[in-house]
Amino acid sequence: MIETIAKVELPVDETLYIRKNRIKPLGEDCGKRISIVTGIHGDELEGQYVAFALQERIQQNIEHLKGTVDVYPGMNPLGIDSITRGIPAFDLDMNRLFPGNEEGDMTEYLASKIVKDLEGSDVCVDIHASNIYLEEIPQIRINELHAKELVPLAKKLNVDYIWVHAASTVLESTLAYTMNSRNVPTLVVEMGVGMRITRKYCEQLVDGIFYLMHEMGIWTGEVAPVREPIVSQDGKVCFLNANMSGIFVSETKHWMDLKKSDLIGKIIDPLEGKVLDEIVSPVDGILFTLREYPVVDEGSLIARILEQ
Amino acid sequence: MEKKTIFQINGLYRDDYRVTGYEFGQGEKSACVIGNFRGNEYQQIYTCSQLIRRLESLEKQGRIIKGKKILVIPSGNPYSINVQKRFWATDNTDINRMFPGYNLGETTQRIAEGIFDYIKDYTYGMQFTSFYMPGTFMPHVRMMKTGFEDVDLAKEFNMPYVVLRKVRPYDTTTLNYNWQIWETKAFSMYTTSTSRLDVNSANQAVNAILRFFAKQGIIQYESTGGFVSRVLEDADFVSVRTKTAGFFHCITQVGMEVEKGDLMAEVIDPYEGTVKERVTAPISGTLFFSRDTEPITYANTAVFKLVPVQE
Numbered sequence: 001m002i003e004t005i006a007k008v009e010l011p012v013d014e015t016l017y018i019r020k021n022r023i024k025p026l027g028e029d030c031g032k033r034i035s036i037v038t039g040i041h042g043d044e045l046e047g048q049y050v051a052f053a054l055q056e057r058i059q060q061n062i063e064h065l066k067g068t069v070d071v072y073p074g075m076n077p078l079g080i081d082s083i084t085r086g087i088p089a090f091d092l093d094m095n096r097l098f099p100g101n102e103e104g105d106m107t108e109y110l111a112s113k114i115v116k117d118l119e120g121s122d123v124c125v126d127i128h129a130s131n132i133y134l135e136e137i138p139q140i141r142i143n144e145l146h147a148k149e150l151v152p153l154a155k156k157l158n159v160d161y162i163w164v165h166a167a168s169t170v171l172e173s174t175l176a177y178t179m180n181s182r183n184v185p186t187l188v189v190e191m192g193v194g195m196r197i198t199r200k201y202c203e204q205l206v207d208g209i210f211y212l213m214h215e216m217g218i219w220t221g222e223v224a225p226v227r228e229p230i231v232s233q234d235g236k237v238c239f240l241n242a243n244m245s246g247i248f249v250s251e252t253k254h255w256m257d258l259k260k261s262d263l264i265g266k267i268i269d270p271l272e273g274k275v276l277d278e279i280v281s282p283v284d285g286i287l288f289t290l291r292e293y294p295v296v297d298e299g300s301l302i303a304r305i306l307e308q
Numbered sequence: 309m310e311k312k313t314i315f316q317i318n319g320l321y322r323d324d325y326r327v328t329g330y331e332f333g334q335g336e337k338s339a340c341v342i343g344n345f346r347g348n349e350y351q352q353i354y355t356c357s358q359l360i361r362r363l364e365s366l367e368k369q370g371r372i373i374k375g376k377k378i379l380v381i382p383s384g385n386p387y388s389i390n391v392q393k394r395f396w397a398t399d400n401t402d403i404n405r406m407f408p409g410y411n412l413g414e415t416t417q418r419i420a421e422g423i424f425d426y427i428k429d430y431t432y433g434m435q436f437t438s439f440y441m442p443g444t445f446m447p448h449v450r451m452m453k454t455g456f457e458d459v460d461l462a463k464e465f466n467m468p469y470v471v472l473r474k475v476r477p478y479d480t481t482t483l484n485y486n487w488q489i490w491e492t493k494a495f496s497m498y499t500t501s502t503s504r505l506d507v508n509s510a511n512q513a514v515n516a517i518l519r520f521f522a523k524q525g526i527i528q529y530e531s532t533g534g535f536v537s538r539v540l541e542d543a544d545f546v547s548v549r550t551k552t553a554g555f556f557h558c559i560t561q562v563g564m565e566v567e568k569g570d571l572m573a574e575v576i577d578p579y580e581g582t583v584k585e586r587v588t589a590p591i592s593g594t595l596f597f598s599r600d601t602e603p604i605t606y607a608n609t610a611v612f613k614l615v616p617v618q619e
Contacts, residue, residue, distance in 0.1 A: 011553040011604040012578045089606070091394065091440065096478050105549075106608045133399060172477040241412060245320040271321070297398050298317045299415035 005072075006113035008106050018110060020072040020117070023058055023065065031067025032216050035118050035184075036209065038072070038127040040094050040175060042079020042086070046192040047127030049202040054209055058219075067218030070121070075114060083195065085131070098178040115178055122216060123153060124179050124186040125209065132194035133293040134301060137255060138201050141188050143167055144233070146180045151231060154187050156215055158208025158226040161288050161306065164233050193292045230286065232306050238283055240303040242267060242296040246276045249294065255287045264303055267296060283307040309364045314381070315422035317415070325387050327423055332363045335375035338526045340430040340492075341517060342381045342423075342483070345404040345437070346395065347388025348503040352436035355499060355510040356382035362514055363527075371528040378526060379430065384423055404437070405478065407486040424486065432524065433492040434517060435483055438502040441610075443599040444562045447512055449537070450496040452479055456488040459539055462495055464523045465516040466534025469596070469615070472541045500562065504601070540615060545596065548612035552585045554578050556605040560595050560612070568592045572612060575605060592617045 006018040025031070036054060038047025051073040058065055074080055078088045086093045090107050100111025118124055130136040139161040140154040147164045154162045171177055179186040189205060192198035211226045213219035242248065246267035253262075258281050267277040279302055281287075289304035296302070315327040343349070343356035360380050366372060383389065385403055388396060395402045401416045408428070409421025427433065439445070448469035451457040462470040479485050487494035497517070500509040515531060522529040550556070555576040560566060566589040575585040597613035605611055 009553045009607045011555070011606060085400065104608075105610055106606045109608050131399075169477045169480045239412070241414065245318055247320070269320070295320070295398065297320075297415040299413065299418040300398070301414055 005117040006110050008110065016077060016110075018072070018075060018077065018114065020070050021055065022068060022070050023055065023062075024068045025065050026062070032122040032218050033068040033070065033120065034209075034213055034216065034218055035070040035072065035121040035124040036127065037075060037118070037124060037175070039074045039076055039080050040126070041128060041131075041194075042076045042082065042084045042088075043132060043194045044085075044129035045080075045195060045197055046129035046202055047189075048073060049197045049199060050127055050205050050209075053202060053206045057206065057210070061221050064219055064221030066220055067213070067216065069213070069218065072114075072117075085194075095175060096173045098173055098175045114175070115182075118175075118179055118184060119182060121179075121184050123212065124184050125157070125189060125212075126176055126186055127189045127191075127205070129192045129194050129196070130190060130289070130292075133291065135193040135198075135290050135292045136190045137161060137288045138189065138191040138204055139163055139288060140229075141165055141190055143171060143177060143180070146185075149185055150180070150187060153185055153212065155229060155231075156208065156212040156226060157187065157189070158204055158211060158224075159189065159191070159229050160227065161286070162229045162231040163237070163288075164231065166234050230306065236307045238285070238305045238307055239301065240264065240279055240282075240305065242279075242298055242300045242302055243277055245297050247294045248291050248296045248300075248302060250290060252287065252290060255290070258285050258287050258305060260284050265291065279303070281305055309360075309367060314426045315419065317419070322387070325419075327381060327384055327386075327419070329426070330360050330363075330380045330382075332367050332378040332380075333372035333374075333376050333526075335377050337430040338376040338378060338524070339432040339434070339521060340379045340381070340427045341434045341436075342427070343383050343436050344389065345384045345483075346402070347385060347391065347393045347397075349436070349438050350389070350503055351499055351501045351505055351510060352438065353382050353389070354505050354507075355436050355497075355513050356380055358510055359514045359517060362518060366518075366527055366529065373526055373528065376526045378521070379427065381423070381427070384419070404483055405481045407481055407483045408490070420483075424483070428487070428490045428492065430492055432520075433483075433487040433494040435487075435494070435496050436513070437484075437496045437498070439498075439597075441599065442502065442601050443597055444500050444601060445498045446562055446594070446596045446615075447500060447509055447516075448498050448596075449516075450484075450498060451494070452482075452485050452488065454485060454488045456491065458493055461493055463537040463539070465495070465497075465520045465537070467497075467513075467516050467537055468535045470537045470539045472539065474542050501601075538615075538618065544615065545613045546591050546593065546616060547610040548572065548587060548590060548614060549608055549610050550575055550585060550587060550605045551607060553605060553607045554584050556599065556602055556611065558598060558600040558611075560598065561600070562595050562598050564595050565617075566593065566595060566614070578604075587611065589614065 097111040101108040138159040344352040406420035410417040519531040573587040593614040
């Protein structure tokens with residue numbers, strides 16, 4: 001059932017709606033509740049396919065559903081429609097507005113309505129893609145403050161990697177921090193690349209969501225086994241940044257089992273036809289982030305490698 | 309006056325990105341003033357340019373106190389100004405959300421680190437900045453409540469208001485916050501405008517800074533005018549919100565005194581031209597902030613901020 005969780009009148013002949021679809025067993029109101037959230041950043045679209053594929057598979061075997069699935073595919077409808085990461089017109093990152101304020105400005109009001117509607121969920125999954133500059137393997141990022149509770153849940157989601165990162169004051173205004181602080185365990189998924197849909201990754205995550213729902217008793221149908229993710233903390237992550245401006249071209253042959261000195265890519269100068277720099281792995285490890293957008297400035301992130 | 313490149317990144321096809329500083333006097337790092345980090349902050353650069361002009365004249369007259377050095381950086385982000393993008397054009401990040409920066413990090417982290425490393429040891433730091441929402445302000449000095457803020461010192465600019473802002477999580481990566489943490493006496497300076505030049509307001513801000521420099525013994529300068537600053541906190545302001553969306557017809561101007569019930573603006577139906585909403589003053593006070601630069605308004609939007617009449 002489609003429900004509107006927030007709506008605001010826009011200046012000229014339009015209303016902004018944030019909607020969810022609630023799926024539950026026919027005629028029943030029981031079981032646990034999982035909420036699938038995506039589209040907070042308008043240019044991150046991987047979650048769009050996840051929202052679709054999850055619901056399609058549920059509907060095909062609805063008799064196995066024993067709880068409530070709430071799907072929120074478009075948290076930032078104006079951003080999604082205008083290829084804008086933040087909230088257009090306000091130039092604000094929606095994921096820096098939580099928990100919001102029902103009496104506040106339009107953006108704060110929307111954030112508060114989202115939080116209010118998500119409260120009561122037994123688990124929430126907030127699906128992000130990378131931005132347009134980077135590709136990420138399916139991974140879950142967890143604030144160390146909530147690691148003890150979230151890592152066991154994250155392992156059920158069929159991702160390749162779980163990154164437990166240091167707490168940061170800036171991140172206290174994210175949806176995940178807000179919900180975790182309100183006792184709604186919330187997992188942040190990052191995968192793929194901005195403005196694109198990577199179906200392989202989406203299907204992988206959908207399998208994981210079914211597995212998690214099965215473990216929670218929401219889904220009694222057959223589920224595929226999940227992969228064992230690598231779990232790491234900040235200290236094991238190497239950041240590779242561009243040493244100069246230019247055009248980055250990937251030479252990466254594989255993401256797993258990267259060896260020290262393996263070539264990751266080159267920065268080239270099309271004006272003079274020169275290779276400006278060769279970027280090699282400083283360690284043995286797993287490449288979990290790789291530059292997708294070719295134009296780089298000095299300092300642009302090229303890759304993140306988990307040292308093994 | 310000595311002109312210096314204090315940070316640089318080589319461009320691929322564009323000219324190099326340069327942060328240029330103007331130094332006056334020699335000796336201890338006394339005061340640093342910085343203009344824009346965002347690409348629409350024209351007024352902020354303009355105000356710095358006028359300050360540079362005045363300081364050059366004062367230096368020629370021998371009025372910079374011996375042993376004191378002043379640094380003015382008119383622009384922390386010429387690249388975004390030149391392409392008319394508010395944030396760093398390549399990745400849409402905000403340099404003023406990257407402090408104290410990181411020299412091995414991403415581009416804007418490196419820029420923040422490069423600038424901050426150069427300016428962090430100054431005794432006094434002033435940044436001309438802008439609000440995230442477009443609009444017009446009463447000129448004021450703004451400080452974050454980090455525990456290091458010095459309100460009495462802020463009054464020495466003699467701007468009409470000193471505003472104390474409660475620190476929010478996303479403020480902790482701004483220049484002002486980090487300057488304070490590194491024990492620079494830091495102030496954010498707001499003139500009336502951002503993307504439009506207001507010459508009078510810029511001159512008022514330049515005079516305020518020169519007056520402040522004189523009081524701190526950095527320059528010799530006889531100033532007249534100025535205000536006895538009123539100190540305000542976030543909670544002192546009364547926001548006036550539109551209930552509806554449409555064309556925003558603003559009737560009042562920043563600085564005006566309004567009585568409770570006075571008409572301040574109308575929201576006009578965009579198709580039929582009728583008045584959808586009359587926005588009236590909920591209290592008597594002074595209009596401090598107005599979204600009068602915007603032709604439209606959204607619903608639930610704070611279009612005015614009022615300062616209540618002083619008891």
